[in-house]
Amino acid sequence: MSALLEVSDLSVEFRSRAGTVHVLDHVALSIARGETLAVVGESGSGKSVAAFSIMGILDDAARIPNGQVQFGGMDLLNANRRDLDEVRGREMAMIFQSPRTALNPIRKVGHQIEDVLRRHGPVARGDAKRRAIEALEQVRIPDPARRYDAYPFELSGGLCQRVMIAIALCCKPRLLIADEPITGLDVTTQATIMDLLAELGRETGLATLLITHDLALASQYADRIAVMHAGQVVETAPTASLFAAPRHPYTAGLMAATPTSTTSLDALESVPGRIPPLNADLPVCRFAERCPRRVAECDDPGPRFDADVQAPDHYFACRRPL
Amino acid sequence: MSGLATIAKRLLEALPTLFGVILVTFMLTRALPGDPAVFYAGPAADAESIAQVRHAMGLDRSLPVQFASYVEGLAAGDWGVSLSTGRDVTEELSRRLPASLELTLLGLLIAIVVAIPLGVLAATRPNSWVDHICRIIVTTGVSMPVFFTGLLLVYVFYYLLGWAPAPLGRLDFMHIAPDRVTGLYLVDSLIAGDVEVFRASLAHIFLPALTLGIFALAPIARMTRAAMLDVLSSDYIRTARASGLATRTVLFTYALRNALLSVLTTLGMVFSFLLGANVLVEKVFSWPGIGSFAIDALVASDYAAVQGFVLAMALLFVTLNLTIDLLYAVIDPRIRAAS
Structure with missing residues (x-):
């Protein structure tokens, strides 16, 4: 299976008053066509930064010292702005958390879809409107012709997220990055939005990079899961094998902290400690401080895993795996 | 609400503001130093001619009466006459x-x-x-x-x-x-x-x-x-x-x-x-x-x-x-x- 998106060895730093913050450390991710990869981690683990670096919408203070992002044969990190703009919105698109603020508050949602349609191909005036309404229809917005004229403040959070999805998918991209797409929506809406994404993904052969802090959600919708901690990918595996046998202590900790239908709330355990400050000198393994299985050799320099014990589709960055 | 109705509503809401402005300006001009009667009677005027000028200008009446006649004039579109130029204030x-x-x-x-x-x-x-x-x-x-x-x-x-x-x-x-x-x-x-x-x-x-x-x-x-x-x-x-x-x-x-x-x-x-x-x-x-x-x-x-x-x-x-x-x-x- 050839990868549609291949992120390798990607590091990102932010220059700030408190020194250089090492937000991503040699991150590797890959997504095949039509596949759903979930990137899971607590806040501050660098999930969103990874997504932003793929889309090329990092803050100006960010610097990328090393790494590659290959998308459909294109080197995104070294592409010029014009080529990148051709790809963004057409080949790969992104939806964000808090859909209300992610839409332009003073522009009709129909026009916001049209802006993207027009940008990525010659569209006749009447045609643009028809296609925008189709895009609204595709995300199951009731009465799309009327909603075309609506402003974001006139729509519910769930409808706004549907509009976001319509904007993202109107040019039929091959990759959708969904950054916490249901955070801030009420629970029933969350399920319908996730089901809609899964359904549209199946219909159009879309690959999805789902960014979430919710391991249970990831297990439900993703083919594979990458677990991130403090800017490092600690484990990547197909969903089933990850849940069957997590190898990294952090993954195991996250699972113990995730409620399921069979565990009681009392049985839940939190992962002790917190993500280390990323502006200091960091140890080889950024989880070491919180790790119950830490041994002296964890602090030795060099790669964080033993290449011999890795399964081909199950990567973990630990010297003393479970 | 239609645009015109909004405008009309806003203009009505401005009426109290305008009345306040009229009242405060009236009081302030009266509180200012300087006596217009003395000013217009000229440097050679005696007390009697100053009093005459004051009466002619209506300034010997009580403040409420002066104010009432001022507002009455405004309502009829009469903003008074400028004493220094002798022309209607509206015209000026x-x-x-x-x-x-x-x-x-x-x-x-x-x-x-x-x-x-x-x-x-x-x-x-x-x-x-x-x-x-x-x-x-x-x-x-x-x-x-x-x-x-x-x-x-x-x-x-x-x-x-x-x-x-x-x-x-x-x-x-x-x-x-x-x-x-x-x-x-x-x-x-x-x-x-x-x-x-x-x-x-x-x-x-x-x-x-x-x-x-x-x-x-x-x-x-x-x-x-x-x-x-x-x-x-x-x-x-x-x-x-x-x-x-x-x-x-x-x-x-x-x-x-x-x-x-x-x-x-x-x-x-x-x-x-x-x-x-x-x-x-x-x-x-x-x-x-x-x-x-x-x-x-x-x-x-x-x-x-x-x-x-x-x-x-x-x-x-x-x-x-x-x-x-x-x-x-x-x-x-x-x-x-x-x-």
Whole structure:
């Protein structure tokens, strides 16, 4: 299976008053066509930064010292702005958390879809409107012709997220990055939005990079899961094998902290400690401080895993795996 | 609610404000030092003739009675007679107001045309040379008093370089004012098709308008920069960028229109500052506007003229605020929905 998106060895730093913050450390991710990869981690683990670096919408203070992002044969990190703009919105698109603020508050949602349609191909005036309404229809917005004229403040959070999805998918991209797409929506809406994404993904052969802090959600919708901690990918595996046998202590900790239908709330355990400050000198393994299985050799320099014990589709960055 | 009904409602809401303005101005002019009866009776008058003048002017009646007759007159459209010029206050004001408005509006236009692009440029390139220039201009603009800027411009462009005409009003004696349609010489001369008068009035208005423009530029540029920076870091701009929209679309269709909401508030404030600054600029450039008229009236204890000036200003403010609110509704659908 050839990868549609291949992120390798990607590091990102932010220059700030408190020194250089090492937000991503040699991150590797890959997504095949039509596949759903979930990137899971607590806040501050660098999930969103990874997504932003793929889309090329990092803050100006960010610097990328090393790494590659290959998308459909294109080197995104070294592409010029014009080529990148051709790809963004057409080949790969992104939806964000808090859909209300992610839409332009003073522009009709129909026009916001049209802006993207027009940008990525010659569209006749009447045609643009028809296609925008189709895009609204595709995300199951009731009465799309009327909603075309609506402003974001006139729509519910769930409808706004549907509009976001319509904007993202109107040019039929091959990759959708969904950054916490249901955070801030009420629970029933969350399920319908996730089901809609899964359904549209199946219909159009879309690959999805789902960014979430919710391991249970990831297990439900993703083919594979990458677990991130403090800017490092600690484990990547197909969903089933990850849940069957997590190898990294952090993954195991996250699972113990995730409620399921069979565990009681009392049985839940939190992962002790917190993500280390990323502006200091960091140890080889950024989880070491919180790790119950830490041994002296964890602090030795060099790669964080033993290449011999890795399964081909199950990567973990630990010297003393479970 | 329809647009007209909104406007009517807003105008009705302005009535208490206007009444307050009328009352306070009336009280304040009475509290000012100086006795108009003494002033108009002349230096040679004795106590008896002063009393006669006072009686003739109605100033010997009690304040409430004076106020009642003043309001009664206003209701009938009679703003009183200016004692220093002997003409109706309404006539004086309507003759001079266009001169002030033309000056203020052109000053504001100059400020907007320079400040908004400057603010946008500074916001899109923080800490670049454009940003530094913007900061220097803003600081200079706020720290230079208008009369000083005015005198400086006159000194450089009239006295030293000789590029500008003498600062002696709207036109020199070689030109005849165009037929009055709007009262704005720039517009009227164009309506009359008289290019030469247009050019002459432009030459005359340019320096005073520039003086006001420099004064107004600072707050507008600063607000544009701040609002643009704020908007550019917002989520929907990130969405627009992630959708690959062209820089032009992101900057103007998405960012600037949102930033203009804050800029518009500032514009309203700046316009009212300008009306105040006008008084000084009109003095420096001998501009026959209502500002210089008001100063003269104040010095002469010309009650009716002062009251008329303040009332005219209040009406102007009410109109201005209404215009700004209507513009808001044009830009922001949320406000349209709320009203």
